[in-house]
Amino acid sequence: MSSSAPAHRPGRSARREPDEPRVVVLGDVLDDIIVAPAKRLARGTDTVARVRHRAGGSAANTAAWLASQGVRVDFIGRVGAGDVQRHSQLLVDAGVEPHLAWSSAEITGTVVIVVDGSTRTMLTDRGASAELDFDALTDTLLHGASIVHVTGYSIVQERTPVAYRKLVSRVREAGALISVDPASSGFIADFGPAAFLDLVDGADLFFPSLDEGRLLTGLQEPDDIVHALAERFGAVALTLPTGGAVAGKQGAKLVHAAPASSRLVDPVGTGDGFSAGFLAGWLHSPSVALSTRRGTNTAARVRAVVGGRPSR
Template sequence: MIASTDASATPDIICIGETMALVTPTDAPLAGAHQATISLAGAESNVAAGIAAAGRTVAWASRLGDDPLGIRISTELARRGIQLWTETDDVAPTGVMFKDPGAEGSSVLYYRRASAASRMSPGFLAPERLAGARIVHTTGITPALSPSTRAMVDQLFDDARTAGARVSFDVNDRRALWSRQDAADTLARLADAADITFVGRDEAERIWGTATASEIRQFLPGCSLLVVKDGDVGATAFDGDAEPVFVPAPTVDVVEPVGAGDAFAAGFLAATLEDRPMAERLQAGHNAAARVLRIAADMPPID
């Protein structure tokens, strides 16, 4: 049984995927730390937060453990105006992620194997639940969690289209979750099958060997709308047979890069709901990403 914080308002966008508790040491690397903060980390909920901040209705669907960390996550997302379509698992826990800061940057440790979210399976969202939504969004993290979540994503693509929604997919490769070959094959299949696909140029080169935006488009010809992000260079959109549109990224004093890609997707999707010209959609993505790049958090601040 999926519980919702608001069953009356049909969301414009539904985001589905795992959100974990995030523990970040504040006084030293993890091995010697005595103080830490607890927040949350999840690509799909980051996107949901950005869409809510843009003034659109959005739902986040997932499973959480019956534990204080699950309560903490759901409380924070509800505070941001996100509808919660969640199941509570009284056996499997909420996943946890630790940041380990170091001189060369932060590394991460995942404790998400056999988490509540990894137990999502086909039919987790019944097709009738998707009715009325315009976009269903997920990422390449979700199919990497378990065989059942991979099967769920495959069915989600079909069910979303049956319900009349477009499928949005952010490649978001996570090396720690699966083998390079498994990731390359599965992510290519899903990215090419989506209606809207986001991928980083460097990410695509790492997993598929495609060095340029044009090469990525040739590699993913089936995707209706492909958005290739190239860090501080800019982003290029390939919309069907139309000429590609490139918009340069603004200059930003970066505080923390984590979450910027999710913010970009949120800004772009919110502008897509308004059927704005492609250059404006890309600019909206850049503006949303810049807002997150300037702060230490992964989500935009609540105004």
């Protein structure tokens, strides 16, 4: 048995004027177990490692980084029944307005993330997040939203394209933009790169990583990937492993943004932070150059903390 009823909110996020631009983020909220081995893993025995527990989920991370920049954010997600209060409070503390449904049949999703320098290897149990229904975005929440941001984790979970296409239609009718972060080359590979690209074709904003861009286009060079994807999307920002990005729109000169200076503490959530920074910039001024720079600045902040959300 499960419920789609909104969770009781333990508190309220910071009050903002109702006419401020607002972003609705729809997707995964998870528990991260971040493992940084001190040396190469030793099979069949112990390896000393730094292990940290953090709240995560690509969509929830993006919501938190948006709120950290003063953006008004509603987050829609799904957790295990016993975690509604905890995850709601964590989002409220981050400045996000949470709307969490719960499942008694599934636990909150969990990801074990093994970090090796700037590389992450993830073992993912999506748990209750896999049951998230796009209809959880009610007309009330959609009304007045400027952007609706969705991650690929939730898109590929649907067995048919009907639910996502219905979501896009509702977002368009409401006058909002649709923003997509593919989020996982592994899940996209299982879903089918061509099928995924066809499904999300036409999104206003698209945020692939370099690995995801290569998978979706079959191309290798960042500039070539952005040119190819810009034929399908309103604006494309391709994130690079260094923390930099290449972005552009069809027929326009590409923007190359170097990574902002920061000390690499943990790469987890770098792409989520970039998306948040770009979206915050786009709300202020729909400039690819300015938004990309804001994205790389936010990505640098993410790399300087352990976990995928702002430090408290």
